[in-house]
Amino acid sequence: MTIQDSPPSISAIVGESGSGKTTFARTILGMTPPTSGEVLYRGTDLRRLDGDQRRQFLRDVQVIFQDPYEVYNPFYKVDHVLEVPVANFKLAPSKEKARALIEEALQAVGLRPDETLGRYPHQLSGGQRQRLMVARAMIMRPRLIIADEPVSMVDASLRATILDSLRDLNEKLGVSIIYITHDLTTAYQLSENIVVLYRGSIAEVGDVERVVNAPEHPYTRLLISSIPLPDLGRPWEKERVIPEHAGGRMTGRSSCQFVDRCPSAMEVCREKAPPLFQTEDHRAAACFLYHDRPELGLGDVHQVFAAKSSVPIEA
Numbered sequence: 001m002t003i004q005d006s007p008p009s010i011s012a013i014v015g016e017s018g019s020g021k022t023t024f025a026r027t028i029l030g031m032t033p034p035t036s037g038e039v040l041y042r043g044t045d046l047r048r049l050d051g052d053q054r055r056q057f058l059r060d061v062q063v064i065f066q067d068p069y070e071v072y073n074p075f076y077k078v079d080h081v082l083e084v085p086v087a088n089f090k091l092a093p094s095k096e097k098a099r100a101l102i103e104e105a106l107q108a109v110g111l112r113p114d115e116t117l118g119r120y121p122h123q124l125s126g127g128q129r130q131r132l133m134v135a136r137a138m139i140m141r142p143r144l145i146i147a148d149e150p151v152s153m154v155d156a157s158l159r160a161t162i163l164d165s166l167r168d169l170n171e172k173l174g175v176s177i178i179y180i181t182h183d184l185t186t187a188y189q190l191s192e193n194i195v196v197l198y199r200g201s202i203a204e205v206g207d208v209e210r211v212v213n214a215p216e217h218p219y220t221r222l223l224i225s226s227i228p229l230p231d232l233g234r235p236w237e238k239e240r241v242i243p244e245h246a247g248g249r250m251t252g253r254s255s256c257q258f259v260d261r262c263p264s265a266m267e268v269c270r271e272k273a274p275p276l277f278q279t280e281d282h283r284a285a286a287c288f289l290y291h292d293r294p295e296l297g298l299g300d301v302h303q304v305f306a307a308k309s310s311v312p313i314e315a
Contacts, residue, residue, distance in 0.1 A: 008170055008174045008175055008176045009170065009176060009177075009192045009193070010166070010167070010170050010176070010177040010179055010190055010191045010192055010193075011176075011177070011178055011179070011191055011192065011193040011194065011195065012178075012179045012180075012181060012187035012190065012191035012193070012194045012195070012208065013025075013178060013179070013180045013181075013194075013195050013197060014180075014181055014182065014183075014184060014187050014194060014195070014196055014197070014223070015182065015196060015197035015198055015203075015223075016182060016198075016223070017182065018199070019197040019198055019199060019200070020197050020199070020200040021148070021149075021180045021181075021182075021197060022066075022148055022149075022180065023200075024180070024197070025063070025146045025148045025178070025180055027039055028061070028146060028178075029061065029063055029146065030046040030047075030057075033047070041053070041057050041061075055089075059089055059140055059141075059142060060142055060143045060144060061142060061143070061144050061145075061146065062136075062137040062140050062142040062144070062145045062146070063137075063145070063146045063147075063148065064130070064133050064134060064137055064145060064146070064147040064148065064150045065133065065148055065150075066148050066149035066150065066152055066153060067153060068126045068127075068129035068130040068133065068153060068154070069121075069126060069129070069153075071129075071133065072121035072129065073121075074120065074121055074122065076120075077117075077118060077119060077120055078116065078117070078119055078120070078121055078124065078129075078132055079102075079117050079118065081132065081133075081136055082102045082105070082106075082132075082135065082136055082139060083098065083102070085136065085139060085140055086098045086101060086102065086139060089140070091139065091140075091141075101139060102117070102135075102139065103117075105135040105136070105138045105139045106132075106135050108135065108138060108165070108168065109131040109132075109134045109135045109138070109161075109162075109165045110131060110161050110165070111128060111131055111132065111135065116128065116132065126153055126154050126155075127154045127155065127157075127158035127161070127162070130150060130151075130153075130154055130158075130162055131158075131161065131162060131165065133150075134150070134162060134165045134166065134169075137169070138165075138169060138173070141173065141175075142175060143175065143176065144175070144176045144177070144178070145166070145169065145175055145176070145177045145178070146177075146178045146180065147166060147177060147178065147179050147180065148180045149180060149181055149182070150162055150166070150179075151163065151181075151183075151186060152181070152182075152183070159186065163186060163189065163190050166179070166190065167190060179191055184212060184223065184224065184227060185227065187208065187212075188208055188212045191208050192207070192208060193205075193206065193207060193208055194206065194207075194208040194211050194212070196211065196217065196219065196220050196223065198219050198257055198258055199257040199258075200257075201257050201273070201286065202276060202286055203217045203219045203220055203258065203285065203286055203287075204216060204217040204219075204220045204283070204284070204285045204286070205276070205283075205284050205285075205304055206280075206282050206283035206284060206304045207282040207283065210280070210282060210283050211283065212224060216279055216283065216285045216287070216289075216290070217258075217285040217286065217287050218258060218262045218263060218264050218287065218289075219258045219261075219262070220285075222261075254271075254272060254273065255269060255270045255271065255272065255273060256269040256270070256273055256274055256286075256287075256288075257273070264287075264289055266288060268288050269288055273286075274286045274287055274288050275295050275296065276295070276296045277290040277291065277293040277294065277295055277296070278293055278294045278295075278296050278304060279293050281304075282304050283304055284296055284304040
């Protein structure tokens, strides 16, 4: 995968638990070393960055973690998570300017400085803690934010606020965002492009409107059909059910990862893993149902994203 930060946009990485979403994020951040290949930042392997390069990387790439309860040191007031990066990266020339910068970031995410600063983590709600992490990322003025399930552990009333804050970062500050989630609804609301992962492989990728409204890969169709709809007349008893034995083992890289659960499985699916086929201008699916479409080689997958995309994917 190749991540570009210009022009800025929001791309979603979606998939069920165990599909590789968080591993993808941790690998980009250098928190989990790749088992093969390498992660390059401006052409240099993350493991070989010198001091100045690593410092720039830490400022350019920020993360918002999923759990707003585990990222704070309970012995420090929450001011600590904001003051330390301001001081370490010399983001303000004086204490007064630093305080003003922090208060501005808090207000931008809907937090009142007088009710937030000076408190310990346990004195804030989960939603306040998560918005505090968005404020911290905002202070850094990064080029890329990786938001790993940022709204999965907050109540519904706060999800819109956090998503709006992410959108503001993108639109007002020009920050590119990788939004990692299992929630297709918020992915659709927030992102421009979407990558659907299944067991560590790309199943479908492209413009979010097309992928969500007319999914082409059998797994994406299954994922979309699982979204509950408030329709009393929907015939739930006729919904297709995945057999109990299906999906219980990894198939190996020599075959399609979805073959044991796929209603359209063919013999070729067990013989080799499907490449990505470009099904239309801004869409690609890794499925032999589209074997008559152009196959996307290494370095070509970014073509399925619209020109505005900031996160083209290279298989």
